[in-house]
């Protein structure tokens with residue numbers, strides 16, 4: 001399947017390997033704003049497009065890496081299924097491969113899966129131009145190291161993903177979103193209590209003393225829960241979460257640097273100047289702040305979390321918080337194991353990797 | 354007695370020239386004398402894990418009681434180039450904790466402290482030697498539990514679970530070990546302590562947490578983990594459905610899932626297992642059925658009712674001869690008891706059995722079961738089937754008698770053919786038990802030489818001297834060449850210059 005296109009990508013990489021030329025891997029180019037820029041010859045996966053295999057009762061879908069995510073998600077919707085990690089788009093050109101490489105999960109993450117949880121298998125081209133296949137199509141698979149999951153969130157620095165098999169789940173029949181007025185503390189406490197009593201919450205968003213929660217399930221169940229919890233049912237649940245997920249909501253329209261801070265969800269306050277909101281029970285905080293990168297990195301690190309500069313006109317040397325030397329060394333060793341000449345997206349994730 | 358085979362260790366480098374008698378002195382500064390075993394009778398219990406077909410004795414067994422002792426041991430091993438095999442409870446079914454004759458066996462079962470149960474962030478922080486079930490027991494004070502529940506959960510350790518990425522009957526809905534581990538602290542080959550992961554919903558950089566999970570003790574020694582705890586489901590129901598044809602049961606599985614239900618557990622047993630377990634523990638299974646399905650559902654009240662309805666309807670449409678819902682908690686336990694006694698029950702039928710672990714896309718269930726029965730007939734040993742039907746993970750149990758010359762070879766041949774069958778329908782040779790020493794040959798079938806070399810490069814990124822569990826999980830190209838199953842990639846001959854790793 002698409003053997004010719006894959007062969008041609010392999011040839012390009014092999015040549016780059018032999019001549020030590022760096023390559024800038026591109027899918028839909030929807031996340032070029034994210035992390036570091038790679039100044040190198042572009043190699044595109046957009047020729048690798050199409051769904052390879054999908055049988056709803058098998059709970060997975062296999063597609064070429066350059067397939068637009070929208071096409072895949074539309075197909076799943078037709079069969080009342082979904083990606084449980086609810087991938088963000090940021091632009092309609094988003095591809096499957098790019099989503100895996102960036103490793104971003106959407107609003108449903110704490111209540112279902114992270115994208116890395118759903119990776120069943122990936123085929124990759126490593127830095128020597130070899131086309132390799134890891135993992136498979138089944139959720140249980142421990143043959144060899146979990147290289148396919150390693151590709152998730154690696155920003156293409158370990159290999160060019162050519163195809164992937166991803167777990168899918170049934171889509172809840174119905175969803176509603178309830179709006180509450182709460183202080184942050186109260187909001188977080190309520191969410192936790194509701195979750196502990198197994199209310200099927202599938203998304204949370206808090207901003208300016210307002211809390212939105214999404215409840216999903218059978219229609220009668222969802223309405224029973226609405227009665228129980230109270231709150232105001234908002235007009236269009238779907239549009240609301242799309243705007244949050246894809247950053248079309250007002251909060252995200254800004255020229256101020258936008259920080260993505262991942263912290264333990266019970267964290268009270270991240271003491272940084274600037275406006276903030278949260279998703280994921282408080283585990284993901286978006287902060288618009290002019291503070292220095294060092295300060296933001298340090299603050300989140302002290303809270304046992306990590307920060308990345310998500311969107312900004314000016315960028316520091318690294319958009320991700322620094323890591324300790326031992327973990328850094330493991331990263332460099334792994335990079336070398338997959339890409340000995342350092343030609344695949346060099347510096348895309350960390351300037352040194 | 355047992356007819357034993359010894360492991361072919363020519364793949365393992367032995368750089369040191371140390372003798373067993375020299376070992377106690379070497380480690381005397383690392384841990385108390387009483388924790389260093391070198392006498393043959395004290396080594397004997399460690400000659401194999403639960404993969405008992407092969408046995409060998411290590412140079413010594415070390416039983417550290419603190420993390421610092423583990424660190425000191427690793428440093429000493431590195432200094433003298435002594436291979437280290439880490440062991441939890443030794444319940445592994447593929448020989449992962451099988452000792453290496455010229456190496457140290459590091460038993461971590463004494464690092465069994467539960468340091469913390471955090472009910473707010475819902476995790477437990479535990480030592481590697483903590484037993485799987487002990488975590489849920491400790492968490493139950495807060496109505497929380499640790500979801501992955503291998504059948505061996507009374508005995509197996511969290512260190513072993515992480516190293517094998519163990520599953521259980523509830524993984525279809527709640528995931529494998531890899532989905533339930535938040536943070537790992539490990540000792541690397543230089544004796545440094547490194548932590549990866551966090552209490553957060555996401556971690557930066559390469560997913561080292563995933564890479565370590567399922568790495569069979571070949572990359573590092575885990576000395577602490579934070580594992581995810583979940584609120585106990587308020588309500589659960591267990592349904593038992595019987596079928597006259599195994600194909601019907603297979604179809605019911607597909608249809609249940611297609612209907613939008615994700616059961617907490619979905620298990621299938623064939624007639625041989627039904628009869629064996631019924632004799633063993635009287636779970637009330639219909640012994641005339643060709644197959645039974647055991648389906649556990651949990652969740653919010655109304656949703657649960659809807660799911661029961663769906664499952665019942667799908668089973669009936671697939672010609673179930675009976676569909677019963679357990680009436681109360683005792684009956685639920687009883688239904689499960691049969692499934693959980695499957696292995697010991699088979700153990701009563703035959704002196705020995707090999708348990709396979711292939712996993713296939715569910716759609717091929719009927720075909721694969723048919724083929725397994727053909728293979729069994731052709732080679733001439735009985736095979737009973739019990740499996741995690743929801744996730745396509747088969748556990749064919751090949752029954753043999755090691756006292757009869759040649760039967761182990763026959764059993765291995767059946768196992769080998771079953772695993773190759775799984776690969777041929779797009780599945781994998783191991784779903785949850787790991788490769789260990791047992792499935793090294795089949796790795797040559799599932800992966801080509803470039804892929805195996807890539808695995809080896811990953812190993813070297815962590816352990817350049819190959820001291821952690823050498824000779825396990827990833828076969829050498831030499832072995833594959835001898836086994837004769839290596840894929841030839843794009844017409845290239847992969848053995849021009851065979852590296853021996």
Ligand SMILES: Cc1cc2nc3c(=O)[nH]c(=O)nc-3n(C[C@H](O)[C@H](O)[C@H](O)COP(=O)(O)OP(=O)(O)OC[C@H]3O[C@@H](n4cnc5c(N)ncnc54)[C@H](O)[C@@H]3O)c2cc1C
Nearest residue numbers: 441442443444445449503504510512513514516520570575
């Ligand atoms: C009756 C029975 C039923 C079983 N049922 C299931 C089941 O339902 N699902 C399932 O998945 N498995 C099952 N198993 C297999 C086995 O219980 C699991 O693989 C288990 O995780 C092994 O744990 P252990 O502590 O016994 O590890 P061991 O057997 O001691 O070791 C297993 C591997 O882990 C490595 N290891 C152990 N501790 C560490 C550590 N701290 N750091 C690094 N490496 C380490 C070892 O080197 C070895 O490679 C079953 C086994 C039996 C005997």
